[in-house]
Amino acid sequence: MESNELKQEEIDKYSLRGRVFHKIREDILSGKYKDHEELKEVAIGNELGVSRTPVREAFRQLELEGLIQIIPNRGAYVTGIKAKDVKDIYMIRSKLEGLCARWATEHITQEQMEEMEENIYLAEFHASKGHMDQIAELDNRFHNILYESCDSKMLEHLLKDFHQYVWRVRQKTLASARGPVSNHEHRGIMEAIKAHDADQAEKLANQHMINAYDNMVKNGLYDIYKDEEE
Amino acid sequence: MESNELKQEEIDKYSLRGRVFHKIREDILSGKYKDHEELKEVAIGNELGVSRTPVREAFRQLELEGLIQIIPNRGAYVTGIKAKDVKDIYMIRSKLEGLCARWATEHITQEQMEEMEENIYLAEFHASKGHMDQIAELDNRFHNILYESCDSKMLEHLLKDFHQYVWRVRQKTLASARGPVSNHEHRGIMEAIKAHDADQAEKLANQHMINAYDNMVKNGLYDIYKDEEE
DNA sequence: AATGGTATGAATGTATACAATTATACCCAA
DNA sequence: TTGGGTATAATTGTATACATTCATACCATT
Numbered sequence: 001m002e003s004n005e006l007k008q009e010e011i012d013k014y015s016l017r018g019r020v021f022h023k024i025r026e027d028i029l030s031g032k033y034k035d036h037e038e039l040k041e042v043a044i045g046n047e048l049g050v051s052r053t054p055v056r057e058a059f060r061q062l063e064l065e066g067l068i069q070i071i072p073n074r075g076a077y078v079t080g081i082k083a084k085d086v087k088d089i090y091m092i093r094s095k096l097e098g099l100c101a102r103w104a105t106e107h108i109t110q111e112q113m114e115e116m117e118e119n120i121y122l123a124e125f126h127a128s129k130g131h132m133d134q135i136a137e138l139d140n141r142f143h144n145i146l147y148e149s150c151d152s153k154m155l156e157h158l159l160k161d162f163h164q165y166v167w168r169v170r171q172k173t174l175a176s177a178r179g180p181v182s183n184h185e186h187r188g189i190m191e192a193i194k195a196h197d198a199d200q201a202e203k204l205a206n207q208h209m210i211n212a213y214d215n216m217v218k219n220g221l222y223d224i225y226k227d228e229e230e
Numbered sequence: 231m232e233s234n235e236l237k238q239e240e241i242d243k244y245s246l247r248g249r250v251f252h253k254i255r256e257d258i259l260s261g262k263y264k265d266h267e268e269l270k271e272v273a274i275g276n277e278l279g280v281s282r283t284p285v286r287e288a289f290r291q292l293e294l295e296g297l298i299q300i301i302p303n304r305g306a307y308v309t310g311i312k313a314k315d316v317k318d319i320y321m322i323r324s325k326l327e328g329l330c331a332r333w334a335t336e337h338i339t340q341e342q343m344e345e346m347e348e349n350i351y352l353a354e355f356h357a358s359k360g361h362m363d364q365i366a367e368l369d370n371r372f373h374n375i376l377y378e379s380c381d382s383k384m385l386e387h388l389l390k391d392f393h394q395y396v397w398r399v400r401q402k403t404l405a406s407a408r409g410p411v412s413n414h415e416h417r418g419i420m421e422a423i424k425a426h427d428a429d430q431a432e433k434l435a436n437q438h439m440i441n442a443y444d445n446m447v448k449n450g451l452y453d454i455y456k457d458e459e460e
Numbered sequence: 461a462a463t464g465g466t467a468t469g470a471a472t473g474t475a476t477a478c479a480a481t482t483a484t485a486c487c488c489a490a
Numbered sequence: 491t492t493g494g495g496t497a498t499a500a501t502t503g504t505a506t507a508c509a510t511t512c513a514t515a516c517c518a519t520t
Contacts, residue, residue, distance in 0.1 A: 041472075051505045053283075056472090060287045064294050066387065072247045073472055073511045088384040095325040154318040157296065158388075247473085271502075281475045286502090303481050303502055 020048055021058035028067050028078055029167055035080025039068060065161070081165070087213065089162050094209035096159055097143075100150045101189055101205035105198040107151035113194060116145050120187050127180045135179045142186050146205075149193075178215045185211065250278055251288040258297050258308055259397055265310025269298060295391070316396055317443065323392050324439035327373075330380040330389060331419055331435035335428040337381035343424060346375050350417050357410045365409045372416050376435075379423075408445045415441065 024044065027033050039059070041052040048055070059076050062068045068076045108116075119142050126134040143163055147156040185208045192201035254274065257263050269289070271282045278285070289306050292298045298306045338346075349372050356364040373393055377386040415438045422431035 040470095052472090053504055053506090057287055057290045061290050061294050064291050070247070074513095075471070084382075085384055088382045091329065092326065092385060092388070095329055096322065099321065099325055152314075152318045153296075154315055155322060158322070270500095282502090283474055283476090304483095305501070 018058075020050060020054045021061055023048060024055075024058050025062060025065075025067060028062070029081075029164070033078045035078055037078045039076040039078065041076075086166055086216075089166055090209055090213035090216075093159065093162050094206050094213075096155065096162075097146070097209050098202040098206035100146055100152075100155055100159060101193065101201040102198045103150035103152055103155070104146055105193045105196055105201045108149040108193060112145055112149045116142065116149075116190050116193075119145060120183065120190055123183045123186065124180075127183055132179065135183070139179075139182060139186075146189070178212070178219075181215075182208075182212065248288075250280060250284045251291050253278060254285075254288050255292060255295075255297060258292070259311075259394070263308045265308055267308045269306040269308065271306075311395070316446075319392050319396055320439055320443035320446075323389065324436050324443075326385065326389055326392075327376070327439050328432040328436035330376055330382075330385055331423065331431040332428045333380035333382060333385070334376055335423045335426055335431045338379040338423060342375055342379045346372065346379075346420050346423075349375060350413065350420055353413045353416065354410075357413055362409065365413070369409075369412060369416075376419070408442070408449075411445075412438075412442065 024039070033039065041055045041059070045052050045055045059068060059070060063070045063076070067079060069079050070076045119138055123135060123138040123142070126138065140163075144160065147159045147163075150156060185204065189201055189204045189208065192198075192204055254269070263269065271285045271289070275282050275285045289298060289300060293300045293306070297309060299309050300306045349368055353365060353368040353372070356368065370393075374390065377389045377393075380386060415434065419431055419434045419438065422428075422434055
């Protein structure tokens, strides 16, 4: 009787609705809008060719994501990513990627397993050739496969958000000598999952994040997020 | 020169803006709106005495929180909390509350420590008297103190969201025999923090969540979220 | 010159009007 | 009766108009 209620979950997911939202989000994360910068509804609306209404709706979402702060009757201000936030995110991700790897070990499908293996082969190939752009892209994809394999919409959603959030930092990091090392760690996680060793998978995914963060600190690669004030 | 830019962070945080948002959110979490129910902008607007505009903005936020799903040009549908989601949240919280307790051990202030101790004394008192409402309220407060003590806006925000999310389930659970046991576990966490034993604090907070979940399953207390279909 | 108050402008908050899309009902034909 | 197509109604998407709030500048007073 209630079969046709919300079947079509994937319609238009990003085609029209959310276009404004994603554009502004991207502009904040890419650094176009600086920390503490005030975002004016009309200005952004004009720039994107839309009225204030969709811009305002996007603002409300961005506030919930913590990317901007809206002060009532005053305005919307960019909340720049602080070095402290990046550190916290990596520590939180360490725990959650571990949990995710554990669950992936229990729930990964044949198809996902194969895509993960293929991903690693490709990454190793591009690493040997020095194709940095592809490495970053494949790293992205590896983690997304992992997130999708854990069979938890909650955790998947959470990790994808964090992953997006530190996108800027990650891209720079992977373009360094960490790329190949990261690939090697991915292989370890993949093999643990394939061997159904959940403990090992969790442990390695856990450490993978800690290593990524340590490398970032060591190379001073995340000083683009340095806290100017406060 | 830029001293007066965004000083007043705490103005009106919940006075006017977000009133609609919080009301709808509460109505979903409290079960007023059932799973898969369609939310109509005008209907809710009339009910709250506002126009469609603020309702729409609230919808967009609620979608981001995962409480509703918006299908373009169709409507907004309540995404009921699934038993699977509750389980996932408790496992995720187990990891994150552990991390939080660890960080709290390192960063808790004197004032917060005192409030936490007072909270536990009060909870034990009300438990001995059988004041169930107060126990639920104090449990709420205990966790919020813990979240605020970890000195991480990221983690604090995350945990408060989850805490809110499973509010319905928690209230029922704490009204059972679990109340006093939960209090005892709180005491353990508090004492570990006070003794600056981060490992122990993490371990206990970790276990605290697992116990809460196990108790919930054992008593069948969370079948209000049972998955009717899918 | 410094202070305080008012006026003005600019931005946000909200309501409403209009456009576009979708669902429903009805009719007609096979 | 069934199937399809069109018309209509209802709902969402967007733009705009109006209301309110806040910041700035100017002016008057001391």
